[in-house]
Amino acid sequence: MFSYYLSLALRSLRHNVVLTSLMVLAIGVGIGASMTMLTIFRAASGDPIPQKSAQLFVPQIDNFGPRPGAPPQARDRLPPDLTYTDAQALMQAHLATRQAAMYPTIVSITPPAARQIPLQGTARATYGDFFSMFDVPFQFGAPWGKSEDDGHAAVVVLTRAFNQQLFGGVDSVGRSLLINNRPYRVIGVLDDWQPRPRFYDLGQEDYSGADQLFLPFTRAIDAQMMTSANFNCDRPGAGSGWDGILRSNCIWIKFWAELPDARAVARYRTFLNNYAAEQRQLGRFHWAPRVALRDVPEWLAYNHVMPPAVTTLTAVSFAVLAVCLLNAAGLMLAKYMSRSASVGVRRALGADRPAIFAQGLVEAGMLGLVGGLIGVGLIQLGLIGSRVELPQDLGVLTHMRASDFLIALSLAIVTALLAGLYPAWRAMQVEPALQIKAE
């Protein structure tokens, strides 16, 4: 029966090529526009570390105090980073399964080969737990451990791409290079790893930003490497010099803790509250303790990582789909009604109403399928256009996955079926006798 409907549908679609093309194009354009943005939206809102996102937490401590003059939406927000003092306290408490303080810093690198000129690298100063906490894969070597952290060791982990650039991609473990003109030994090379968004350090280039090398936090502090991200202060610094920066109330250190279950989370929360209360007793804070502990999804939402432009364009592109759906529905209505006569004949020849309805939907579904295929082509075009037009940071999100392809085709068929629902229902109302009389 289905194949009969299919051949009927084909014949009917060929009957009025202009109307058919208009309908197919309407569906194609609607799918092309909406799925281009949905593809980007899905890539932008993906979970960067799905296996662990509910076990990784950012602690926040209010070290700035109440800000009555701040705009209302900023007033309740806690400082996004920690002071060096607080980060050190959290590291020393060692209350999480794994924990790592970190900050980004830009360094100069003098490669081993004499003929190469110095180059700039984006480094992350952190603790050895960073790699195991975030399941970072290694191509060569291994992460550094507690002894390197405690020993302020001059070791470095390179990313795969940076190892390619510096050492041609060979196993460079044990080799040495100059960072800010001091010798460091390569201890490991990462395999490909780029969580998107880069949840562990938000604020700049959340989607395209990547570290090139990693070195021990303790070593970076010794070498007075300054952060390359935000350094926020609420009052004149404690003193001058590097020591003044470390002792200041300025925030610049990011901190992550791995807490495997609800009990560990509750325990950590209590610890944070106690810590803030203790700081108040010591006279450092003059306000009631305010702390927070957020996991990865909460942290992404709190920081509004999703670019507003993407949200808006996605909403607008679905408005386009809605217009295309209304459009296709109107055209299908016109087409089905102009065929009343042949429907009447079929009815008179014994086709029952469900059969007419089913045939109408089959025809709509076919339109959807063809429209969807055109739409997939348009999505490629749309993604290329978006890559050119959107900021570089979002350009990395303009790649279609297999699931996007399937969503596009299903959405096209569902759209067409929705559009065909009412026209098919109207078509099945046609009375057999009346049509024969009119002919």
Add this chain to the structure above:
Amino acid sequence: MHWVPILCALRHNKVGATLIALQIALTLAVLCNALFIIQQRTAQSRRPSGVGDEASVFIISNRWVVNSDDLPAREQTDLAALRSLPEVADATVSNDHPLGGPVWSEAMLLNPDMPRSGVQSMVYMMDDHGLDTLGLRLVAGRNFSPADVVNRHGLADHAGGTLPGIIITQAAAKRLSATGSVLGHTVLIVPDGISTRIIGIVDQLMSTPFAGNAPFSQNSIILPYRWADAQIFYVVRARPGQLGAAMVAARSKLYDISTQRIITGMQTLSDSRLDAYRGDRGLAFLMEVVCAILLVVTAFGIVGLTSYWVAQRRRQIGIRRALGATRGAILRHFQSENLLISGAGVAVGVLLAIAANLWVVRSVALARLPFLYPLIGVAAMLLLGQLAVLWPALRASAVPPASAARSA
């Protein structure tokens, strides 16, 4: 105008008419907001930076391999060499540059007793060559003299010190005091903790190109520091017509002096502007594409459905023609019918547009939709409807009266 036959005809095509009206409503809602966003983003990307002739000024992003104590001396050597190049008009060293440098902001306070009421401002550190190099226009007071300029090596150097004087923008001056007459006043700069006096006011100097920092977009202060750090920016103004030569000469000169540096970028401010507003222009462009798609789809929807109605009513049209209706009357029938449907569509559409704007305000737009935009949208949609209906209506008016006599 014969509204009765139009309404009668519409009663037979309720669903089709509703579908068209809804398309028009949705298209209008998106169109108004998209036009508004396009206008805002375009205006944003053309904001003045205060820099005279952006295309003649280029920024050299310089990173020293080692952050050693002799950096201030090395930078002075570099600057002397840059200024002596025949292609270069003037040059200075800075911690930052407008149109894309890092955001270094501090609060400026007239009254040190109210530490949280400061004027958030972008901090530029430049010597007495800064104003000429950037081409900033001094509107009050004076430029720095060489004697005003002080060495500063890194963030933590000079915290809590004093300075002979600073130059601020007019926007920042107006924020400090409603009259803007703050020349000679003493201010405190927090968190640097610098106490100083305002000795000059410049017309404009953009703080940061990013829309997210709009509240202080033109609040800038220039501190008379010879800035030294691992990362610095040389700001260079080329002589007229010598930009390309100046960029080449500057790079090779700097590497001649020392290779213990990484020149990570060299870009004119006009190119920095293009980069800084890429996202804004991109969003505006994508919005334009979406608008074009919507208009075309809606127009074809109207053409398609009206053509069907014409075919369906061929016989009735023939009868009306046979009874004496002119071709113009038939044309007007379909045009009026479309006006009625479009009118209903735009009425709903304006409400939708306002509702959508409430949501858009929270995400990308900076303000409420001005009344002008729905007006433009309504006019555009009514015109679109009339244009789209023209071809089918003309075909209808061409139906000969004799067709009434023939069977359907």
